Amino acid sequence: MFSDLLAQMEPEQSAAARQWSILIVDDDQSQVDVLAACLQKQGFSTAAAFEGRMGLAWACQNHPDLIILDLRLPDVNGLDVCAQLADSPETCDIPVLIVTGTDQDDLVRRCRAAGCTYFLRKPYDPNTLLTLIHTALKRDLDSWT
Secondary structure, eight states, X not given: OHHHHXXXXXXXXXXXXXXXXXXXXXXXXXXXXXXXXXXHHTTOEEEEESSHHHHHHHHHHHOOSXXXXXXXXXXXXXXXXXXXXXXXXXXXXSOEEEEEOOOOTTHHHHHHHHTOSEEEESSOOHHHHHHHXXXXXXXXXXXXX
16 A cells, blocks of 8 residues: 555655655665655665664765654664764754654654654555655755755
8 A cells, every 4th residue: 555655656856856865774674675665766765774773874974864763673772763863963964754653652752852853653644754754855955045
């Protein structure tokens, strides 16, 4: 369903005009593969990290335009990854979109406190995900102008 909806959508001019880079940090390879393929069809460049430490290192080295981060990672908690991204001078300006299936009472508050820009609970509407991505990237672009 998710891949069908995104596959039918046409790339928007804002994504096509500049190849935005998105780092996906999630330990579920099949989910990463589907999401990456769909985002690439929308004109985005994607990279994947399947562990939190790998994602932190990649983000520091390559400075993606956006990070999509899951909270359940095999090596570290995604909240810790988000906090480290927010605290680091190399990555503090990168918007972080947390996408998780974790269900806890105060989770959104804790994600915000850790420095996430947007929060989306799995399962999610793919159109909502794209809207959040475009909003985050537009916000990032507007901050430079």
